[in-house]
Amino acid sequence: MIQQEDSIVNENTQQKALVGFPHVKTQPTPAQILSWLPKNATPEQQDSAIQANIKPSDIHWSSMPDTLHLPGQPVGKSWRDVNLPKYYKESFFSNSPWFHPELSGGRVGVAGDPVPYTIAGDNLITGILLACFLLAMVAFAQSHKFIVRQAKNFFYVQHGETTTMTETSGEFRFQFFLMLQTCLQFSLLFFLYARSVISDTFIVEQYKVVGFFSAVILVYFLIKFVAYTIVNLTFFDKKTNEQWIKSFLFINSVEGLLVFPVVMLVAYFGLALKTALIYTVIVVVLLKILSLYKTYIIFFRQKGAFLQDILYFCALEVMPLLTLWGVLTAINGYLKINF
Numbered sequence: 001m002i003q004q005e006d007s008i009v010n011e012n013t014q015q016k017a018l019v020g021f022p023h024v025k026t027q028p029t030p031a032q033i034l035s036w037l038p039k040n041a042t043p044e045q046q047d048s049a050i051q052a053n054i055k056p057s058d059i060h061w062s063s064m065p066d067t068l069h070l071p072g073q074p075v076g077k078s079w080r081d082v083n084l085p086k087y088y089k090e091s092f093f094s095n096s097p098w099f100h101p102e103l104s105g106g107r108v109g110v111a112g113d114p115v116p117y118t119i120a121g122d123n124l125i126t127g128i129l130l131a132c133f134l135l136a137m138v139a140f141a142q143s144h145k146f147i148v149r150q151a152k153n154f155f156y157v158q159h160g161e162t163t164t165m166t167e168t169s170g171e172f173r174f175q176f177f178l179m180l181q182t183c184l185q186f187s188l189l190f191f192l193y194a195r196s197v198i199s200d201t202f203i204v205e206q207y208k209v210v211g212f213f214s215a216v217i218l219v220y221f222l223i224k225f226v227a228y229t230i231v232n233l234t235f236f237d238k239k240t241n242e243q244w245i246k247s248f249l250f251i252n253s254v255e256g257l258l259v260f261p262v263v264m265l266v267a268y269f270g271l272a273l274k275t276a277l278i279y280t281v282i283v284v285v286l287l288k289i290l291s292l293y294k295t296y297i298i299f300f301r302q303k304g305a306f307l308q309d310i311l312y313f314c315a316l317e318v319m320p321l322l323t324l325w326g327v328l329t330a331i332n333g334y335l336k337i338n339f
Contacts, residue, residue, distance in 0.1 A: 119267040139174045150250045175249045182256025185263050187213035196273050199336035220324045240298050247294045258283045
């Protein structure tokens, strides 16, 4: 029968093997201590041996003067001197992570692809669209009778001295808000078109790009308003001019309301931009046809001058629209980054 060795006796034997290291006058290195141990020494025994033979000592800083200075120049001052000016202790690289190993040295690992910009992920534009939606709902709830009355009056042909209904200040503010909304919706559509077709990088932030487009479209409507007023007061009377201005505001307000849903669908529901552009072109063309019809009813019906109406429409509707497209394209060319 083979008798099993006692583990306690074996451990005591190994502990005795640790005693009797060669006597050295100086403190040995960890490699020397590990060479003295038997080959079957456990990591715990190696750690105990190193702790028993290596004692940490106090650090004594050198009191010798610094001689690493330029010949003929005074000896540099110690950074431990509390009376030193601030410019002695700080430099251009004081806060650099590469100059201070204790500071973080930047990103660890390989940078991933950045998340592409989307309107759905833009908090500012999302807030603006949400505010437009809420204000439009509130305004529609308060002024839906005004919208119905305007729609009925749009296709109504006035005869003689028929009285016209005037808008209140609240209804006028409602139309002005819808005009601003129209400018914003068309600027967002052109911004989406520019990012998809022309360029997706700009020299300024996306908010400023959308703001530039909105300002240009607002100036476009103001110039058309002034041009219509000047031409109509020159060739027609004040009453017909007032009637057309009301129709002009109504058409452009409806234009913004019809474009608003497609902007929401593109931004948040993944509607194809091509489909949205086709829908927008159809809306614009139909409303331009309604504008042509309204100018004929107001200004040229009694005279039967349909050709003059075409010239009037092309000069004050088609040419400004083409000019607006060219201006927006030119601004986008200045704002985009050319590689």
